[in-house]
Amino acid sequence: MKIGELAKITGCQVGTIRFYETSGLLPAAPRTQGNYRVYGEEHKKALQFILHCRALDLSIDEVKELINLKSAQASDARKAHSIIENHILEINKKITQLESLKSELEFLAHKCGHDHREEKGETCCLIEALHQ
Ligand SMILES: [Zn+2]
Structure with missing residues (x-):
């Protein structure tokens, strides 16, 4: 799926998904030939984990420690x-x-x-x- 779809499914802003990706919380999405990022089930699961932690007010650093x-x-x-x-x-x-x-x-x-x-x-x- 494309980033917009992942955003819609998870209720997370596109910019926030990009931020989680550049900060290494989300695994980098592979790109299509058209240079679109493609997100799979693992990205969705990882993002939902991050969002759950963030909803509990855990910091980005704490999420980084918890994620693996x-x-x-x-x-x-x-x-x-x-x-x-x-x-x-x-x-x-x-x-x-x-x-x-x-x-x-x-x-x-x-x-x-x-x-x-x-x-x-x-x-x-x-x-x-x-x-x-
Ligand atoms: Zn008064």
Whole structure:
């Protein structure tokens, strides 16, 4: 199949497929005589694997490490577990950062007690605070 068809089947942008190919995540597609890249079932499977990992917010580097791991090999399995465990730790850090961001926003939102339903010339403390 051509790249457009692979894009359609997988719901992945053509540019993203090219990026995965140039970064070595996807095996290079052989070309036809007309110089079109031809993608097969192995490309589709590899791309779906990449997309699944990306949907889990794994980085390109993490996907690179995961992509060739064999499920029946203990050393590979240990690698996979360690990558996922590290990823969970990173997610926990992000959750902590987002919670602190949320508190900051809630503080800002409650800083101004005016309802602003009418033009009363009241100063909005929220807008004022954003300027500080
Ligand atoms: Zn206000």
